[in-house]
Amino acid sequence: MGFDQYHEPAHDLSEETRTKARMLASLTEEVEAINWYEQRISVEKDKEAKAIMQNAQQEEFKHFGMDLEFLLRKKDKWRTTLKEILFKEGDIVELGAKGEEAAE
């Protein structure tokens, strides 16, 4: 990814913002890895290779979760919004609206 996670000159950004930018880039990379493994697993015929890929994908779930939790601890509105959406039953769009209201 190089330095392209910055959309503003890096020297104008605080250390905290640069850390968040790195963690957001990592979050994106974990999602990409989850997607790549999902596709590979779906077409792999060799059982052992498939099991290894499933194990690797599980690691990416963990990495994604840790990256996300780090970011949510730094951004109250994001955390407040997601508290209304994640791990809940019901209409996702309605939960999203509740999350938006909660963060206002």
Ligand SMILES: [Fe+2]
């Ligand atoms: Fe990872």
